[in-house]
Amino acid sequence: MKILGTGSYLPPKVVTNDDLARSLDTSDEWIYSHTGIHSRHIAEADDCTSVMATKAAKEALAAADVSPEEIGLVIVATSTPDYSTFPATACLVQDALGCRNAGAYDLQAACAGFIYALEQGRCWVAAHPDRKVLVVGAETLSRIVDWTDRATCILFGDGAGAVVVGADGDATPRASVKLGADGSGCEFISRAGGARVIPAPGQVPVPFLVLQGRPVFNFAVRTMDAIVRNLCAGVNIEPAALDRIFAHQANGRIIEAVGRRMGLPMDKFFMNIETTGNTSAASIPVALDQAVRSGELREGDRICLVGFGAGLTYGGLLMDWPRV
Numbered sequence: 001m002k003i004l005g006t007g008s009y010l011p012p013k014v015v016t017n018d019d020l021a022r023s024l025d026t027s028d029e030w031i032y033s034h035t036g037i038h039s040r041h042i043a044e045a046d047d048c049t050s051v052m053a054t055k056a057a058k059e060a061l062a063a064a065d066v067s068p069e070e071i072g073l074v075i076v077a078t079s080t081p082d083y084s085t086f087p088a089t090a091c092l093v094q095d096a097l098g099c100r101n102a103g104a105y106d107l108q109a110a111c112a113g114f115i116y117a118l119e120q121g122r123c124w125v126a127a128h129p130d131r132k133v134l135v136v137g138a139e140t141l142s143r144i145v146d147w148t149d150r151a152t153c154i155l156f157g158d159g160a161g162a163v164v165v166g167a168d169g170d171a172t173p174r175a176s177v178k179l180g181a182d183g184s185g186c187e188f189i190s191r192a193g194g195a196r197v198i199p200a201p202g203q204v205p206v207p208f209l210v211l212q213g214r215p216v217f218n219f220a221v222r223t224m225d226a227i228v229r230n231l232c233a234g235v236n237i238e239p240a241a242l243d244r245i246f247a248h249q250a251n252g253r254i255i256e257a258v259g260r261r262m263g264l265p266m267d268k269f270f271m272n273i274e275t276t277g278n279t280s281a282a283s284i285p286v287a288l289d290q291a292v293r294s295g296e297l298r299e300g301d302r303i304c305l306v307g308f309g310a311g312l313t314y315g316g317l318l319m320d321w322p323r324v
């Protein structure tokens with residue numbers, strides 16, 4: 001199977017660190033030195049998760065030369081669905097695109113969501129080689145962060161990325177995959193407001209994302225290092241043999257620390273966090289699309305996708321682009 005096409009969308013409004021420093025006790029120097037982020041894209045009123053997902057998906061379908069009718073499944077990985085629980089954002093995308101022969105559902109594995117969703121899509125195509133799957137990662141994190149909390153709001157941005165997966169004559173799975181979770185860390189990144197909370201009459205809570213940065217940082221470095229090593233060991237290669245690593249863009253310092261632990265130079269890692277911030281489930285598909293369109297990612301490149309997120313979840317996928 002292969003990834004037949006990629007697409008992405010970042011909303012046009014750009015918010016810089018200096019913009020944030022006008023209303024928050026922070027600075028460009030602090031944010032850049034602690035995260036590698038300089039600016040992020042923020043959705044305006046006419047954009048939300050389903051709208052951005054649809055824009056990215058249209059690009060991916062065009063690049064793949066696949067019609068909406070050929071899609072058998074739409075999976076949207078997101079932590080910021082249009083509605084708090086249902087309907088699934090994927091159903092809104094399915095309708096907007098006219099994927100009238102497709103099932104549609106959302107997948108929630110936070111920032112590792114795209115890797116989980118790609119794995120589901122890959123397995124589904126292996127079972128139904130005559131059908132194609134649209135896998136999207138899309139987030140409007142700006143609507144769930146507390147813009148008065150300097151420890152969290154500086155990290156996140158909005159956007160969407162999408163890929164189309166199809167059998168292309170050969171439905172044999174090629175990629176090596178590792179998915180995992182450690183629910184004991186669930187309190188490190190969370191957003192309340194679900195069925196755990198007994199609603200008080202007349203109260204409409206607007207819960208924000210809450211984050212304990214340090215333990216997440218440490219988990220991310222340890223886990224991404226282990227996943228990449230583990231996947232490489234499985235195919236008897238050293239991580240240095242990879243052409244590129246697409247690590248979840250949560251914090252540039254996390255990726256630098258992973259590179260140091262692995263003894264790899266930073267140019268092994270595709271980086272765009274400086275201008276995107278952390279776009280959660282959108283981070284890896286946006287990076288893939290940018291790398292494809294800039295010519296940095298070429299057929300036959302051996303790459304590793306690796307991510308982690310709230311849950312805590314983690315996952316990695318090693319592939320020879322674009323074969324999965």
Ligand SMILES: CC(C)(COP(=O)(O)OP(=O)(O)OC[C@H]1O[C@@H](n2cnc3c(N)ncnc32)[C@H](O)[C@@H]1OP(=O)(O)O)[C@@H](O)C(=O)NCCC(=O)NCCS
Nearest residue numbers: 025026027030034111150151154213214216217250251309
């Ligand atoms: C959030 C994160 C950038 C914070 O960096 P850190 O080096 O751990 O910083 P700390 O939280 O220890 O805070 C250090 C100091 O900086 C301050 N600080 C926090 N945010 C600040 C900001 N935006 N501007 C200025 N100062 C800030 C803190 O108040 C603290 O001050 P104190 O020492 O006087 O108490 C970092 O922990 C991180 O990126 N963690 C991973 C988060 C993540 O990836 N989440 C998403 C997962 S998908």
